[in-house]
Amino acid sequence: MSDAYGATIAKRGLARRLKELRVEAGYTANQVCDRLNWGRGKVGRFEANNWVRPELSDIRDLARIYEGSDLGELEELAGRARRRAWWRDYPEVFGNEFPGFESDASSIRVVMPLVLPGLLQTLPYMQALLSVGTRTPEWRERAMRARLRRQQILDRGDGTAPELTAVITEASLLYEWGDPGDRRTQFAHLLAMSERPNVELRLLRLADGMHPGMSTLVNIFRFPGGEPPMVFLENDADVQEIDIPDDVEAYDEIFEQIRQAALSPADTAEHLRKVISTLE
Structure with a gap:
């Protein structure tokens, strides 16, 4: 292994x-x-x-x-x-082993229908997103710390940083939250992260119409050494883990359809620059 x-x-x-x-x-x-x-x-x-x-x-x-x-x-x-995983220290935040699989993955493919990927969020965006609902301030603080800890996988310099391919929707850029400076910082962060060699960011425009991933957040993880891949599906009600090969392959095909329908990385970057310019 x-x-x-x-x-x-x-x-x-x-x-x-x-x-x-x-x-x-x-x-x-x-x-x-x-x-x-x-x-x-x-x-x-x-x-x-x-x-x-x-x-x-x-x-x-x-x-x-x-x-x-x-x-x-x-x-x-x-x-x-038997090693103690960092995310075990956040039992109130993580109800499953998602962060462990995410941390161990060599490839992460994610479709975000309405919000930005947790791995690419700035702290003000997290604060705005997590302020919605009935969670306690203590839980929100813990959740933000855990999310920031998750993001460290993209900064690993030992050759184990995963390849991240993320498809976001234009709708996720239109919400008003925080102030214009917060939004500008978040979108500039997306742009900077998209320039990394291990990050591919694509934007699905509203004009592109409906697509298969609109109702569910899809995460597809692949691992080193030939370990079988798996899929995590998230919605407001629960999280579903899928590792049946045929089902994983089906979600791979759905992801690729969405990826191809979205803007190219270069066009996505240009779109982000235009959005940022409106906030200056």
Whole structure:
């Protein structure tokens, strides 16, 4: 497994590998639980990646049953999976492992129907966006800190910064929030980030009409070392994780349709410059 893998991907890879080994050994999940005197459902939870930190003793017990398994490989995965991820310090902000997958991704493709991508937001924009609703001031402050921490992945200088392809809509540039200076700073930040070699920003104009991603925020993550990709769908009600290959491929195709319908990076930059000029 690549050294670039963080705890989230290591945990996911360990869960998948344990299931592969069990199937190869010819056991059902309940048979393994019975042999180890575990409560039924424990192996199923492991294989579904429904755990926080795998216990090394459990991994060794499973390796003993799954003849031919590489204990060293499993222990390495478990060791990485047990690392304390920064986003675990924000349980009230993150209800799932989204920031872990985002941090471990080598490629991020995102469609934002109405707001700007969290990875490209300025602090005043965050403040305006998070002020809407009934959250407490304490929660909002924590959420902003967490979002700023997420953005650090684009600044990694060790060759692991992900490739970000973001499609935003013209509507997201039309909202009035803060003052003109705040908006100018945000749009100038978008322009500056779009000039980075690992960032591609495209604008979908209102004149381009309806498109498949208008009702849902779509994030597509790809990972180093051939780790299977996954999709996160977000709306006001919930977040859905998708890792079934055919479904991921379908969302890839939708994303590419939207990307091709949007302005080119150069035309997007020119559009941003025009918007910025109206705020001066």
